[in-house]
Amino acid sequence: MKIIVVFKWSRNPQDARVGVDGTVNWQGVKMAANDDDPTAMEIACSIADGGEVIGLTVNDGDAAWAAARGAARTVMISDAQTDVNSSVTGSVLAAAIRRVEGVDAVLIGDSAWDYGVVSALAGQLGWPAVAGVVSAMKGQDCLRVTRKMGSASQVLEVKGPVVLAVSASRAEQNVPGMKEVLAARKKPVEKLILADLGLTPETTVNSKGTRFPDTPPARIIDGSDPMTACEQLVAALRADGVL
Incomplete structure (x- = not known):
């Protein structure tokens, strides 16, 4: 199987600075791995079954992050803006994924930091999507995906290509050490810009104001x-x- 894992695609809202007028300043805030990213990588490696796991990140995401956790190579969109809306980020990720032939599944963190990107990505690709995924295993001709729905669990059989939005149930157990990180920096990294994807950089989204509900x-x-x-x-x- 060929699987793409999207990592470090959002920023921690706790790092944002909010002005007295309600405007949000993201200056200096880098993309960060959220709690779901390590689980997404873990599931991808378990279902790859000897296939290829590819990491995909944007802007200032650390290219070695996925490689240190099992990705064979990494794709980075270096000039993707980080202060645009979710639909734009989803379209950028989808354009990069479409460049890779034979993708069976895309895994992305079902992050509370930005729910909109997951929906936008699945919509742009036109693929079925499963949210709240906590585990998955490869079947004979399908993926058996377990998702959490409140206090209940549901097992689905899905065929690719499919988007799996992963929700972590625990913190990362096996954090890569220095040896793995150094080895990861030697793995291939393909750096793209928006022009390579046929996209035009979006201008910064400006907040016009906020109010309480x-x-x-x-x-x-x-x-x-x-x-x-x-x-x-x-x-x-x-x-x-x-x-």
């Missing part, structure tokens, strides 16, 4: 007197039509 203010009930607090709670629930 229109929600009623919370009502806080004093719990010092339990009986009175219960009466007030029941009265409030009745007033809102809950009871």
Whole structure:
């Protein structure tokens, strides 16, 4: 099988600086591996079955990250903008994936950092997608994919090409050491620019303003007197039509 793993495709929202006017400043913030990326690589290597695992990243993603975890080579789109919307990022990733012939599956972290990219990527490729994937194994002529749905698990049999959005259930167990990282830097890296993909760089997306959602203010009930607090709670629930 030939599998592409998208890694370091988003930035940690905690690293953003938010101004008093609501504008978000990403200056100096680099692409980071989210909690789901290592699991995506682990699943890809387990189902490759002697095939090829290819890492795909954008902008300032570390090319050795996937290589140190089993990728045979890495593709990097060096001039992809990091401050554009999810649909643009999804289209850039899809264009790079279409350059690779015979791809059976694309794995990407089902990251809470930017849900939109996963949907945009699957839509741009026109492939079926499975979200919330926690594990997968290669069947005779399909992939047996396990996804988590709330407290329940569901096993699906899917045929490629397919997008698997991976959700990690635990932290990375086997972090590569210095030896693996140094060896990874010797693996092939293909650096592309948007022009190679037939795309035009997008201009920066500017925030036009922000506001809080229109929600009623919370009502806080004093719990010092339990009986009175219960009466007030029941009265409030009745007033809102809950009871």
